[in-house]
Amino acid sequence: EPEVTQTPSHQVTQMGQEVILRCVPISNHLYFYWYRQILGQKVEFLVSFYNNEISEKSEIFDDQFSVERPDGSNFTLKIRSTKLEDSAMYFCASSEGGTGTGWETQYFGPGTRLLVL
């Protein structure tokens, strides 16, 4: 069964450094998302992406964050200058689009655990 994959599984970085989290969505999916979960808190929406542009972003997704689909398979989240409070598990998700009952279902990757020191 196709799955969303994410790399790396763990990332440790120093405050102020840039990090790029990578995701490979399911191949025929058209809609891509990033969520994060700070330890002990809810999974929170960051951004959704379709047709090479951001469709929606949350208040968390400030100028320090950016997303990109650099090629036909990868979807990346960049944090320009990391802060301590960016430490979290970051989940990528994708959904199919189109018609039918499955098109809205978001399929999640295993996550990248980011630790900012």
Add this chain to the structure above:
Amino acid sequence: AQSVSQHNHHVILSEAASLELGCNYSYGGTVNLFWYVQYPGQHLQLLLKYFSGDPLVKGIKGFEAEFIKSKFSFNLRKPSVQWSDTAEYFCAVKVDRGSTLGRLYFGRGTQLTVWP
């Protein structure tokens, strides 16, 4: 902003016991509802979903959930749990605005521990 509440943070059951996990949401319009499960060391997996039609939906591994619109609830049930059901369960809601895209609002999750 929408909110999703899961009132049980940690549920401990013995095998064969019945399970019901509560989920309530705050949006008054049309919603799509989901339960995801995260087994230890694994990623979020879809357990079941409701879009429209029969409010009682059946998912994988014997789970079912009932959408009660008047109560803004989507409770998850299983008549007889197994040790392998030990996992964290997340309720999620998507506001249906007629668009394909839409963020999911998650509850805090309920950790289920099943003793053999």
